[in-house]
Amino acid sequence: MTISVAIIGSGPAGCYTADALLKSDVDVQIDVIDRLPTPFGLIRAGVAPDHQTTKKIQKKFGTTLADPSVRYFGNVDVGRDISLAELRDMYDAVVLAVGAPYDHKLGISGEDKTGVYGSASFVGWYNAHPDLRDLNPALDTKAVAVIGVGNVAIDVARVLVKDEAEMADSDLPAYAAKAIQNSPITDVYIIGRRGPIEAKFTNVELREMGKLEHCVSLVDADQLPDDVGDVDLSDRDKRLKERNLNTLKEFANSKPNDKPKRVHFVFYASPVEILGGDKVEGLKLERTKIEEGRAVGTGEFFEIDCGLVIPAIGYRATPVEGAPFDERRCVVPNDDGRVDDRLYAVGWIKRGPTGVIATNRPDGEIAAKHILEDVQSGEKPGRSALKKLLAKKSIQVVDIAGWQKIEKIENESAKPQAPRLKFETVDDMLAAVNGS
Numbered sequence: 001m002t003i004s005v006a007i008i009g010s011g012p013a014g015c016y017t018a019d020a021l022l023k024s025d026v027d028v029q030i031d032v033i034d035r036l037p038t039p040f041g042l043i044r045a046g047v048a049p050d051h052q053t054t055k056k057i058q059k060k061f062g063t064t065l066a067d068p069s070v071r072y073f074g075n076v077d078v079g080r081d082i083s084l085a086e087l088r089d090m091y092d093a094v095v096l097a098v099g100a101p102y103d104h105k106l107g108i109s110g111e112d113k114t115g116v117y118g119s120a121s122f123v124g125w126y127n128a129h130p131d132l133r134d135l136n137p138a139l140d141t142k143a144v145a146v147i148g149v150g151n152v153a154i155d156v157a158r159v160l161v162k163d164e165a166e167m168a169d170s171d172l173p174a175y176a177a178k179a180i181q182n183s184p185i186t187d188v189y190i191i192g193r194r195g196p197i198e199a200k201f202t203n204v205e206l207r208e209m210g211k212l213e214h215c216v217s218l219v220d221a222d223q224l225p226d227d228v229g230d231v232d233l234s235d236r237d238k239r240l241k242e243r244n245l246n247t248l249k250e251f252a253n254s255k256p257n258d259k260p261k262r263v264h265f266v267f268y269a270s271p272v273e274i275l276g277g278d279k280v281e282g283l284k285l286e287r288t289k290i291e292e293g294r295a296v297g298t299g300e301f302f303e304i305d306c307g308l309v310i311p312a313i314g315y316r317a318t319p320v321e322g323a324p325f326d327e328r329r330c331v332v333p334n335d336d337g338r339v340d341d342r343l344y345a346v347g348w349i350k351r352g353p354t355g356v357i358a359t360n361r362p363d364g365e366i367a368a369k370h371i372l373e374d375v376q377s378g379e380k381p382g383r384s385a386l387k388k389l390l391a392k393k394s395i396q397v398v399d400i401a402g403w404q405k406i407e408k409i410e411n412e413s414a415k416p417q418a419p420r421l422k423f424e425t426v427d428d429m430l431a432a433v434n435g436s
């Protein structure tokens, strides 16, 4: 009998899992459930709006979701509309692919002031995630501190300093474009506790910061070593570090006043306090030095005047009711993707928030392999039971045809160079699906 699999989450990890199951020659019925009407997780709501080439993988995943063996159940929140226990009763196997959508806290004083927004919230805001559309960040400041030295920090800085023309071929929503273009921001500080060699930027993203129309990237030459030194890395990773160092050396030669805006890379600086009254007025930092690979404080402090602080220090998951949770690592504990009897985890909820979209592909392949090893033949009703329960609860499910309607309207409403004009609220998405 057909094996029924429910995948909770339609981000890369969920879609790669569906893909891997489809490639097997076993008869499987796959239902992909997402809390939002729109699929694809952080591809839609995390990847920067001006990096449309990266978002093109949505097309491939759209084909996966439209496969005759797959059904998309959008606008169904597991936890609110249906429980994990109910799904496990209905399906032969259930896969958790819910990601890690929340911010880690900095854990310093002043973090509750107006003007502090974690990157998960801020990125969700400028990507029109319906939960964050109303964040309304206080952008009435000349200077911004972005804490963290990975690609997300660079994305945030870049989106804040590009002008309207540079964002014309993006899907930045109009409310975010207006707020950013009307803001007086001229200086963005990207701050890392450790040094340039330890920074996690990829070189393509870092180099892009040297090619902005109205913004120069700057770094203090004294913070750059002559070479990457004797690092314990693969040749490939060492080459990446060398390329990053060379790019930063170019930035060290930039002139601050060549262009009206500046991104400052600040290394060896650990935030200790967010300053101000109710609203952010500055950031106090302690100079650090590296000892045995760790950043340690030197006792020397300095301040950056800024009205906005965006910690980009990593994402975290929260527990899924009915599944175990490792509070320290913020993941569902698993043995190579196996969580419990016929319950599996893939992607960021399995491994934590690291890697690129393609890093989730092996997770999907491994989960599919385990499922087909553990479940020899289907015993549970799967889709028919899910449909019945959702109908009983009057949940408006957005299926693949519904998503395609949303996508068509978004594409057709876009300005000439832009790929789409995103819907901003779930109500508007549902109205579009209903044809109203």
Ligand SMILES: Cc1cc2nc3c(=O)[nH]c(=O)nc-3n(C[C@H](O)[C@H](O)[C@H](O)COP(=O)(O)OP(=O)(O)OC[C@H]3O[C@@H](n4cnc5c(N)ncnc54)[C@H](O)[C@@H]3O)c2cc1C
Pocket (backbone or CB within 6 Å): 008, 009, 010, 011, 012, 013, 014, 033, 034, 035, 036, 039, 040, 041, 042, 043, 046, 047, 048, 051, 054, 076, 077, 078, 079, 097, 098, 099, 100, 101, 123, 152, 155, 315, 346, 347, 348, 349, 354, 355, 356, 357, 358, 359, 360
């Ligand atoms: C800001 C940012 C920028 C990035 N940029 C790039 C990039 O340029 N290139 C690149 O390769 N990688 C990029 N990445 C990494 C990439 O996005 C991740 O590797 C990937 O999205 C993780 O996949 P996932 O499926 O585990 O989680 P997610 O993509 O977060 O997907 C999880 C899905 O689960 C759904 N969900 C959550 N809870 C529930 C629930 N209770 N019920 C039903 N559904 C639920 C969510 O709505 C979501 O659709 C970026 C990440 C971030 C944060």
